[in-house]
Amino acid sequence: MIDTHAHLFLPEFAKDLDEVVRRAKQTGITKILLPNIDETTIDPLHQTVKLYPEYFYPMMGLHPLSIKDNWHDQLAIIKTHLDKQQYVAVGEVGLDFYRDYGMPRNVQEQVLETQLEWALEKGLPVSLHTRNAIDRTIEIVSQYAKKGLKGVFHCFTGTYDQARKILDLGFYLGIGGVITFPKVKLGEEVIKKVGLDGIVLETDAPYLAPQPRRGRRNESAYLKYVAEFLAKLLNIPVEKVDAITTQNALNLFPLPPTDDIGQDT
Numbered sequence: 001m002i003d004t005h006a007h008l009f010l011p012e013f014a015k016d017l018d019e020v021v022r023r024a025k026q027t028g029i030t031k032i033l034l035p036n037i038d039e040t041t042i043d044p045l046h047q048t049v050k051l052y053p054e055y056f057y058p059m060m061g062l063h064p065l066s067i068k069d070n071w072h073d074q075l076a077i078i079k080t081h082l083d084k085q086q087y088v089a090v091g092e093v094g095l096d097f098y099r100d101y102g103m104p105r106n107v108q109e110q111v112l113e114t115q116l117e118w119a120l121e122k123g124l125p126v127s128l129h130t131r132n133a134i135d136r137t138i139e140i141v142s143q144y145a146k147k148g149l150k151g152v153f154h155c156f157t158g159t160y161d162q163a164r165k166i167l168d169l170g171f172y173l174g175i176g177g178v179i180t181f182p183k184v185k186l187g188e189e190v191i192k193k194v195g196l197d198g199i200v201l202e203t204d205a206p207y208l209a210p211q212p213r214r215g216r217r218n219e220s221a222y223l224k225y226v227a228e229f230l231a232k233l234l235n236i237p238v239e240k241v242d243a244i245t246t247q248n249a250l251n252l253f254p255l256p257p258t259d260d261i262g263q264d265t
């Protein structure tokens with residue numbers, strides 16, 4: 001399995017990252033993708049990747065909720081890094097219209113579009129965060145998908161219609177702990193209808209731990225609960241969930257080929 005979205009560079013993992021990695025490998029996680037958040041997390045991100053260069057793969061981007069008044073400067077920093085070294089995606093980027101916690105919508109959209117342009121330029125996929133903004137994000141992304149942009153709607157919790165549109169654009173759905181929450185029946189219905197084509201697994205660690213670990217710090221090893229949940233939901237072996245979602249992640253992200261699933265290296 002590949003954890004396509006985990007923030008293991010955050011302070012929540014400072015004390016026991018080695019243990020977190022050990023448990024992830026033991027669980028059969030072969031790679032972990034680390035999306036950046038903003039200019040303050042770039043150093044921790046790079047330091048963390050250096051510790052496990054064959055296991056951690058960084059993304060570079062500015063998260064919508066981190067956009068400040070000086071966003072021109074923030075974007076310039078992100079761009080400098082994108083030009084300097086290799087990343088597996090532009091992320092995490094997107095739109096967050098929830099309770100207007102973030103910057104005005106037009107600013108968020110401008111920051112998103114700038115980063116989508118960069119992704120196209122670099123030939124990289126994007127990792128998209130959307131909250132109360134799926135339809136608008138789909139609208140914007142559609143223009144770029146026509147030019148060849150690919151990406152994932154991380155932590156997808158939308159409707160079947162939204163899922164269909166996203167998959168028709170050639171984009172992927174990132175499925176994590178939220179699918180296991182008893183009250184999120186919508187997600188189950190969507191997965192039953194779309195199946196696993198276009199699904200990639202993710203934890204969003206340290207956030208959104210799946211049942212039965214809900215409420216605790218999330219970590220990559222808990223991805224197995226998501227995989228097991230999907231296997232049960234679709235009535236297929238968990239190995240099949242692993243194989244399909246791993247292949248999807250390898251199709252989307254520029255990653256080296258993965259070793260045998262479950263191999264403990």
Ligand SMILES: [Zn+2]
Pocket residue numbers: 005007035092204
């Ligand atoms: Zn995230």
